[in-house]
Amino acid sequence: MNLAGKPIIVLVRPQLGENIGKAARAMRNFGLTELRLVAPRDGWPNPDAGPSAAGADDVLVAAQVYETTAEAVADCANIYATTVRKRGVTKPVATPEEAAKAIHTEPGRSAILFGPERSGLETDDVALARAILTVPIDPDFGSLNLAQAVILCAYEWSKGAQLVQPTQEELMPPAPQAELDGLVDHLERMLRPKGYFMPASREAATRLTLRNVLTKPGWNHLEIRTLRGVLSSLQRSDRERPDPDDVCAQDT
Numbered sequence: 553m554n555l556a557g558k559p560i561i562v563l564v565r566p567q568l569g570e571n572i573g574k575a576a577r578a579m580r581n582f583g584l585t586e587l588r589l590v591a592p593r594d595g596w597p598n599p600d601a602g603p604s605a606a607g608a609d610d611v612l613v614a615a616q617v618y619e620t621t622a623e624a625v626a627d628c629a630n631i632y633a634t635t636v637r638k639r640g641v642t643k644p645v646a647t648p649e650e651a652a653k654a655i656h657t658e659p660g661r662s663a664i665l666f667g668p669e670r671s672g673l674e675t676d677d678v679a680l681a682r683a684i685l686t687v688p689i690d691p692d693f694g695s696l697n698l699a700q701a702v703i704l705c706a707y708e709w710s711k712g713a714q715l716v717q718p719t720q721e722e723l724m725p726p727a728p729q730a731e732l733d734g735l736v737d738h739l740e741r742m743l744r745p746k747g748y749f750m751p752a753s754r755e756a757a758t759r760l761t762l763r764n765v766l767t768k769p770g771w772n773h774l775e776i777r778t779l780r781g782v783l784s785s786l787q788r789s790d791r792e793r794p795d796p797d798d799v800c801a802q803d804t
Contacts, residue, residue: 557655557656557713558583558584558585558586558662558709559584559632559655559662559663559664559705559709560586560587560588560625560628560661560662560663560664561575561579561584561586561587561588561663561664561666561702561705561706562587562588562589562590562621562624562625562663562664562665562666563575563587563588563589563590563592563666563698564590564591564621564624564665564666564667564668564673564677565590565591565592565593565667565668566589566592566593566666566668566669566698567592567593567594567668567669567670568593568594568600568669569592569594569598569599569600569601569604570600570601570603570604571604571669571697571698571699572589572592572598572601572604572612572615573600573601573602573603573604573605573606573608573612574604574605574698574699575587575666575698575699575702576601576605576608576611576612576615577604577605577606577607577608577699578699578702578703578706579608579611579702579706580605580607580608580610580611581703581706582703582706582707582709582710582713583706583709583710583713584706584709585610585611585614586614587611587612587614587615587616588615588616588617588618588624588663589615589616589617589618589624590617590618590619590620590621590623590624591617591618591619591620592617593668596615596617597612621665621676621677621680622680624663625663625665625680627661628660628661628662628663629658629659629660629661629662630654630655630658630660630661630662630663630682631662631663631664631665631680631681631682631683632646632651632662632663632664632665632681632682632683632684632685633665633673633677633678633680633681633683633684633685634664634665634666634667634672634673634684634685634686634701634705635667635672635673635678635684635685635686636672636686636687636689636694636696643678643681643682643683643684644682644683644684645683645684645685645686646683646684646685646686647685647686647687647688647708648685648687648704648705648707648708649708649711651664651683651685651705651708652705652708652709652711652712653712655709656709656712656713664685664705665677665678665680665681666698666701666702669697669698685705687704724772724773724774725772725773726770726771726772727771727772727773727775727776728773731773731776732766732767732771732776734776734780735766735771735776735779735780735783736762736763736766738780738783738784739762739766739783740759740762742783742786742787
């Protein structure tokens with residue numbers, strides 16, 4: 553992805569190294585890597601940032617430091633200032649979702665400003681922005697910590713970046729209908745001698761309910777094989793059961 557589609561995360565006068573590290577971790581989780589720091593209180597680099605970054609060291613190593621907010625965003629065409637309080641400036645207001653969609657389509661570099669942990673962005677910082685970025689939040693408890701604010705914005709941006717979800721490639725497709733039918737038939741054959749489908753007047757309804765229960769999970773091939781193996785093991789008599797020390801393939 554070209555840089556124009558990726559927002560720069562700008563932490564203005566951040567106070568704690570741990571929070572810078574946590575913000576870097578939040579960025580890296582959702583594919584953002586460019587971090588800029590404006591006058592960090594305890595200087596930079598900060599030894600407390602690394603452990604909190606939990607492996608996002610590349611973000612910290614590449615972080616750039618500026619003396620003023622204006623310098624940090626001088627090359628950016630689209631600037632969003634995060635705040636939940638009115639700052640005496642009139643600006644368009646966007647949610648993280650709205651801002652993320654705009655960032656993906658707007659020409660030029662984009663930056664999202666986050667203020668100090670204690671007080672947030674000052675009026676002069678917000679004045680540099682094209683728009684205010686805020687979230688619907690409980691007015692009686694409107695305080696987000698720095699990493700929470702960063703992760704909200706990074707996540708919304710990631711939804712339009714087509715990042716691959718780690719679990720998607722590991723999921724097996726649903727099993728063919730024939731395999732599911734085999735599982736249903738196998739269970740019915742085991743239940744019938746036990747009187748499960750009595751009375752006969754309720755057999756059709758009971759079988760339908762049983763099929764619905766077994767169909768709902770969307771079993772994959774391996775899961776159905778496992779369940780068939782369980783049923784086969786339960787179906788064997790004690791005399792037929794294999795020696796525990798033997799390796800025996802499950803019936804399919």
